[in-house]
Amino acid sequence: MNKVFLWALLVIYLWPLPSRSKVYKYPINRFSEKWRRWWPGKGSNTGDNFGGWLFYVSHAQEGIICGASYYSPLLMIASGSCINPYRYDMEGTGVVPTFNDENVEGLIDTVYTHPKYRYSKLYMDIALIRLQDPVRGKTTEFIKLCNKTIKPGMQMTSYGWGFDSMELKMSLDLKNGSVPVEDIKSCGKKFVNMGIRLSSTSFCVTHPSDPRKCRYDGGCPLTYGNELCGVVSFGPLCKYTNQPGIYTDINKVTKYIEQVEADSGTKQMSWQFSSPYHVDLEPVKLLVRNERVMTKVLLWALLAIVLWPLPSRCKMYRYNITRLSKKNIRWWGGPESNTGKNFGGWLFRVTHPDQVSLCGASYYSPLLMIVSATCIHPFRYDMEGTSVEPTFTDANVYGLVDNVHIPPRYIFHRLYMDVALIRLQDPVRGRTTEFIKLCNKTIKTGMVMTVYGWGFDSMETSPKDLNLKSATVPVESIKSCRKKYKDSDIRLSSTSFCVTHPVDPRKCLYDGGSPLTYGNELCGVVSFGPICSNTKQPGIYTDINKMVDYIEKIEREIDLGLLRFKPPQTIECVSAQSLSPLGTFREQLALIWNRFGNERIFAN
Known part of the structure; x- marks a missing residue:
């Protein structure tokens, strides 16, 4: 009770008074943190001001050519x-605000468009405007990217001037x-006669009649x-009120936006706590503007140290x-x-640019993930842009x-x-990622194991669900399993074993890999x-016990720099002989050289 009272007293004393003012204390600079200037929503607007994030692009000869949304200091x-x-x-x-008459504007440095975008095509129809300098002014602010799935019937707010309705007024x-x-x-259907084809990054809204x-x-x-959930991709002439407006879904281009933000040097620091006792000091330096702010920060930090519960099952490294x-x-x-519904920082899924998910994947070493060859094989000639994504966090963590x-046999x-062993271009970043150990237990009938999956194969019996699930299942006798498949073309191999899944088809977790x-x-x-x-x-299932030698051989050859990138159909780059524990002089020399970054010097 004393703790609750102390927290309440501190909040009342330190919390800023509610205000609908759009004036901030300082102008935006390159180091301004986005979260401190996020637009709170329509309720915070003053008068006809729709938000300090809403701009238009003004061309030197043509005047207004586009609307624009302020996302970060330079984008x-x-x-x-x-x-x-x-x-x-x-x-x-330049870009000019829609919210005041001050001399506030920004000059454009360059424009980024997605590599797969084509003019008059609606796929990945997004442009990121990089500014020469942040837009000054104490009324400017940023808008958050959408994290809601777009569904029919959702009521959204659109903004515009109606330049396409100039025939009217x-x-x-x-x-x-x-x-x-x-x-x-x-x-x-409404655009079929116009030759317009909606892409997987598009959605539509019905505008007023x-x-x-x-x-x-x-x-x-x-x-x-x-939140910003869409930008106008295509709109028919305003006199055709029966045709909807087509927007680009921001959810589908968030990764690209964040990648450009990082690559162009505009990525902002965020205030993260890895534990109650570890604080990144750089954001704190930005907050220390005067004695009052410093006093608040120190008081909050002191209170957190005293009252915050000790970390018990933290997954943060x-x-x-x-x-x-x-x-x-x-190692997991x-x-x-695990914390909450987090099944472990080793559990990933393989995503293809044209598919939601291909396979489950297990993070084994910095550059290797383990899946099944059967689920990867159909896409072996079309792996460009394929990535691995975590199942344990919503942060921008992924690997290409x-x-x-794949074993030659x-x-x-x-x-x-x-x-199949997926080799990554670089290790997956993030302080919650971890590896999983390979099995050293002999698989026996009756052992109870834990299975993971999404149940994509159960769509006949239940709706598709992207939420990962787990369940316990018993190992089944190999003889009993063979009998159940005797009338099919399936033949169990010496590297296979079977498990009995739940009788309820809605709990089916057979997702490949x-x-x-x-x-x-x-x-x-x-x-x-x-x-x-x-x-x-x-x-x-494939018995990992039977595959340990192959997995460790590939891992060692990558460490030695003996494997290089080749087309997916040419899997092995060196002979299938097992390397000696210490390796030859050439292998040892390659390993030493690899420590200095030349990973593939001895590749064929």
């Missing part, structure tokens, strides 16, 4: 379609209004609450993983070390696939040696799973 978000016609004539082009006054999201199938309220101006934003990180320092501690190694649709653990060790990956509606047949 604004618009659409590629509205910027593209002027891409070779941007000299003198032209106005330089910015307008806004509430619009509903339209079903994507219904929207596609009154053409005078048209707000289809290119690049103009669409918000949900206080002190450093990010590097190529030289030792596995035993980051088992289910009891460099190559895939593996044959597609055969279950012998059904394992997904792991099976015993304690804190990886003992199997999904090799073959029947259709979930047939609960009589067990799931077939």
Whole structure:
């Protein structure tokens, strides 16, 4: 009770008084933190001010060409379609606020568009405007990116001038209004005769039937609450009120935006606590503007140290993983070390640019993840842009696939040696990532193991769900398993074993490559799973015990620099002979050289 009273007293004393003022104490600079200037939403606007994040792009000859949303000190978000016609004539082009008459503006340095974007195509229709300097002024602010899934019927707020409605009446006054999201199938039918094809990054909204309220101006934003969820990608002429407006889904381009932000040197620091006793001091230095702020920071820090509960099952590590990180320092501690619904920092999924998820994956070493060959094989010639993403955090943590190694004796649709090793371009960053140990237990009938998956194969019996699930399952006798598959073309190999999954088809977890653990060790990956509606047949897994030699051989050859990137169909780069424990003189020399960064010097 004393703690609660002390917390309440401190909040009352230190919390700033509520205000609807849009004036901040300081102008934005290159080091301004986004979260301190995020737009709180429509309720914080004053008068006709729609927010200090809302700008327009002003061309030296053409005037207003696009709407723009202020995302970070040096980046604004618009659409590629509205910027593209002027891409070779941007000299003198600037961004101007819609919210005051002060002499506040920013000059454009360069414009980034997605590599897969094509003019008049709606896929990845996004443009990032990099400014020469941050926009000054004490009323400027940033807008957060959308983290809501766009669904039909959602009411959003659109902004625009209605320049496409000039046949009716032209106005330089910015307008806004509430619009509903339209079903994507219904929207596609309305554009079929115009040759417009919606892409996977598009969605539609129904604008008012009154053409005078048209707000289809290119690049103009669409918000949900206080978040930017879309920018105008294509809008028909305002007199055609039966056709909806097409927007780019910000959810689908968030990774690209954050990547450009990082690569262009505009990434902002965030105030993170790895534990109550470890504080990143750089953001604190930015906050210390005067004695009052310093007093508040010190008082909060002191109170946190005294009252904050001691960390008991924290998954946070002190450093990010590097190529030289030792596995035993980051080994997963088992289910009891997980926090909440986090099943472990080793559990990933493989995502393809054209698919939601391909496989489950297990992080084994800095540059290697373990999956099954069966789930990777259909995509072996189309791996460009394929990545691995964590199942344990929403942070911008992922790794790009460099190559895939498959045992030479593996044959597609055969279950012998059904394992694949994904080699990453770089280790996965993040202080919550960890590795999993390989199984050293002999698999026996009746052992109870833990299976993980999404249940994508169970869509016949239950809706598709991206939330990862787990369950305990018993190992089934290999003889019993063979009998259940005797009428099919499936033949178990010496590297396979079976588990009995729940009878309820809604709990089916047969997703390709997904792991099976015993304690804190990886003992199997999904090799073959029947259709979930047939609960009589067990799931077939590859026995990791039988694959340890191959996995460790690939790992060692990568460390020695003996493997290089090759087309996916050419898997092995050196002979399949096992290397000696100490290696030849050439291998030892390669290992020493590898420590200085020349990883592939001895590759064939």
